[in-house]
Every structure is written in structure tokens, then in C-alpha cells.
Amino acid sequence: MVDRLANSEANSKRIGLVESCFGAAGQPLAIPGRVLIGEGVLTKLCRKKPKARQFFLFNDILVYGNIVIQKKKYNKQHIIPLESVTIDTVPDEGELRNGWLIKTPTKSFAVYAATATEKSEWMNHIGKCVRELLQKSGKSPTGEHAAVWVPDSEAPLCMCCHKVKFTPVSRRHHCRKCGFVVCGPCSEKRFLLPSQSSKPVRVCEHCYTVLMSGGLGPHDSISRPTSNFNNNTLSDDEDDDNSSD
Structure with missing residues (x-):
């Protein structure tokens, strides 16, 4: 399915819309073979307090940014190569529920979905993308994480x-x-x-x-x-x- 969507007009329009939402400060996201898998708002556990962030899952990268105007404008774009990502579930605790860890060699953090179903879908899609990338490249999973x-x-x-x-x-x-x-x-x-x-x-x-x-x-x-x-x-x-x- 990903290969079929890679060069489709619908996929190109979706990626172009994401680029436009980040404006000139964001990095270009459209490259051959890249597919936008899904998107949504997750609560990121930041240093001071949990904060809502807009996340975009592509078949090779995970992108997130601060929400300025919902579905229209984001800033402080972060791009994480999926090859370096490991995910682990986080037990529910108090008001923080439906969470998991996104771990990379440079930065690791916890995110939380609104429902258990959303958490399951995010983790399944991220895990599948990572496995397919590693299979294609022949690389081993990253062992070092921040x-x-x-x-x-x-x-x-x-x-x-x-x-x-x-x-x-x-x-x-x-x-x-x-x-x-x-x-x-x-x-x-x-x-x-x-x-x-x-x-x-x-x-x-x-x-x-x-x-x-x-x-x-x-x-x-x-x-x-x-x-x-x-x-x-x-x-x-x-x-x-x-x-x-």
C-alpha cells in the first residue's frame, strides 16, 4: 500500500499541506518514496508540564511541532528518522494514560494519546514503519538511546x-x-x-x-x-x- 501511494497525487497534496502548515521555517518534507501514514495530536511530556503537540507519521520519519492554529499553523518543527526509533509502552498513572516512549540516540520522551485505541494504532504503525525500514536497509535496531x-x-x-x-x-x-x-x-x-x-x-x-x-x-x-x-x-x-x- 505504501509503495502504491508513494507517487500518488493525493499523497503529494497531503505532504504539501503539512509543509505549508509549518511555513518557511519548516524543512521541506516531499521526497521520492515518502508517504504520509497518519497524523494527530498527542500530549508530549515536556520538562515543565505536558503539552499538546501535532505529530505526523511518515513511512521514514516522525515529525512534530507546536500547535499555533489547529490544522492550519505549526512551528518549531522536529524531524526524527524512524530508523533510530525504539518505542516502549508506559504504564497508566494518574491522569497520564495511554502513553509510550519514543526513544532515539539524541532525544527520548513520552507521549500520550487520548484513548487506548489511538495509542495502539500509533504504536502499531510506528513499529511497522521501523521494521520495514530496517528490513530494507539491512541495519540492526538502534541499541543506544538518550x-x-x-x-x-x-x-x-x-x-x-x-x-x-x-x-x-x-x-x-x-x-x-x-x-x-x-x-x-x-x-x-x-x-x-x-x-x-x-x-x-x-x-x-x-x-x-x-x-x-x-x-x-x-x-x-x-x-x-x-x-x-x-x-x-x-x-x-x-x-x-x-x-x-
């Missing part, structure tokens, strides 16, 4: 030292290795994690010690450590905003 960040609201205290209470002055930071919320003193170290950045990124004291000792999983990819902040690293604002998410 940590899912713990939301700020779940950490009133530093998750490393368990002593520092977060306030407007004592800011929260996220370890890029484990995703824990940690205080400034517990996250002064930086380490180069090539799958996430070309520059050293913030890690907590525990992860820094493990990384320095070579305590790595079989698929981890790391490089030169650093414990000093300099002009080649992200500023605190960039570091903590997580690309406005």
Missing part, C-alpha cells in the same frame, strides 16, 4: 545529593546521561556524548564517575570528558530549555 528526562514537577529535591531543595535561586538541571533532575553543584561536570552533541554536555556526579571509570553499557558511545565550562559549551539557558521543550 535518557528520558524526569519532569521538573517530580523532583522537589536534587535527585543526586537528596539535600538541595529547588527554588527560583537554586535552579533545576538535567543530567544528559540518566535524565535525573539535579542541582548545580551536583552537575558541574560535563562529558562528551557524541550521540547527543558535538560539545560536552551536563552530567551528574554519579554518571560522571561511572563514565570516567569506563562503566558503560554495550552500546554506549562516549568520548573525551571535561569538568570545566567554557565558550564551546551550551549556556545555562540553552542547556536547561531543551530546545524550548
Whole structure:
């Protein structure tokens, strides 16, 4: 079915409409063989709070953006190659239900559908696209994934030292290795994690010690450590905003 739709006029019009909704700031999406499988609004668990995001599933990429005007305008376009995606279900908890993890080497996060049926359909379609892509390319599934960040609201205290209470002055930071919320003193170290950045990124004291000792999983990819902040690293604002998410 995907092959039949690839060069159809209907598919081209649908992709063109998605491009127009993102405007000039979005990247072109129409390439030979690309098919728009489905779309919908999912709740993305962001650092500050859950937020509605518009998602588009293609046969080779997953695209999402902020909703400016429903079905008409989106911004802050994100494009995720499906070859690098792994998905895992998330147990229902409180008001957060029908969720799953979208995990990639550069960024991992949780999303939630409105119903269990929508969740099942999304996961089935994403899984099928990933399997077909890997089968065609002959590649193996990605084994390395970025940590899912713990939301700020779940950490009133530093998750490393368990002593520092977060306030407007004592800011929260996220370890890029484990995703824990940690205080400034517990996250002064930086380490180069090539799958996430070309520059050293913030890690907590525990992860820094493990990384320095070579305590790595079989698929981890790391490089030169650093414990000093300099002009080649992200500023605190960039570091903590997580690309406005």
C-alpha cells in the first residue's frame, strides 16, 4: 500500500499541506518514496508540564511541532528518522494514560494519546514503519538511546545529593546521561556524548564517575570528558530549555 501511494497525487497534496502548515521555517518534507501514514495530536511530556503537540507519521520519519492554529499553523518543527526509533509502552498513572516512549540516540520522551485505541494504532504503525525500514536497509535496531528526562514537577529535591531543595535561586538541571533532575553543584561536570552533541554536555556526579571509570553499557558511545565550562559549551539557558521543550 505504501509503495502504491508513494507517487500518488493525493499523497503529494497531503505532504504539501503539512509543509505549508509549518511555513518557511519548516524543512521541506516531499521526497521520492515518502508517504504520509497518519497524523494527530498527542500530549508530549515536556520538562515543565505536558503539552499538546501535532505529530505526523511518515513511512521514514516522525515529525512534530507546536500547535499555533489547529490544522492550519505549526512551528518549531522536529524531524526524527524512524530508523533510530525504539518505542516502549508506559504504564497508566494518574491522569497520564495511554502513553509510550519514543526513544532515539539524541532525544527520548513520552507521549500520550487520548484513548487506548489511538495509542495502539500509533504504536502499531510506528513499529511497522521501523521494521520495514530496517528490513530494507539491512541495519540492526538502534541499541543506544538518550535518557528520558524526569519532569521538573517530580523532583522537589536534587535527585543526586537528596539535600538541595529547588527554588527560583537554586535552579533545576538535567543530567544528559540518566535524565535525573539535579542541582548545580551536583552537575558541574560535563562529558562528551557524541550521540547527543558535538560539545560536552551536563552530567551528574554519579554518571560522571561511572563514565570516567569506563562503566558503560554495550552500546554506549562516549568520548573525551571535561569538568570545566567554557565558550564551546551550551549556556545555562540553552542547556536547561531543551530546545524550548
